[in-house]
Amino acid sequence: IKGTAEGIVIDISDIDSDIAELKEKLENKKFFSGSVDFLLKKKDKEHYSKLREIIEQHGHILYLVKSEEEMKESMEENITTCENGEQTIVVKKTMRSGQKVEFDGNIVVIGDVNSGAEIFATGDVYIFGKARGVVHAGTNGDNTREIVSLGLEVTQMKIGSVFATSDGLKKSGKTAERAYIGA
Secondary structure: OEEOOOOEEEOOOOHHHHHHHHHHHHHOOOOOOOOOEEEEEHHHHHHHHHHHHHHHHOOOEEEEEOOHHHHHHHHHHOEEEOOOOOEEEEEOOOEOOOOEEEEOOEEEEOOOEOOOOEEEEOOOEEEOOOEOOEEEEOOOOOOOOEEEEOOEOOOEEEEOOEEEOOOOOOOOOOOOEEEEOOO
């Protein structure tokens, strides 16, 4: 068991002793106060249901996560090249605090970009969800780029060399919002 910015990572070496250790720590209310996210590496997915049951009994959540290499490989599978030669990557997940995507091209996120998550694209950024983290389009200084989201509640946003923060208002989420630099 190892703490990270994203949650508590469980790395299985001996399932029986690891479960005993996990139960002991979960029963100690001082060890994990409040709701905690637990992360299980994909290589240990056969133990997911057993661990999830134990973790949920104590009011916490277990997520199955990919390793850095698996994340890189799956992201590379989601890259397409447009007619104009620009590349676009599609990220099919909600971005959690501490997660970061940098790409030389456009980024499309199908999910939210939560506070503490970061998106950096040389091209445009399209978020099919709420944008609450840091979003930067045109990282190469291109002020003609845009950011589109179903809610721009960003911590900070940058297009090319122009920087802005959220106005602090909660949005309805019923229409997309677009940030761009007018001529």
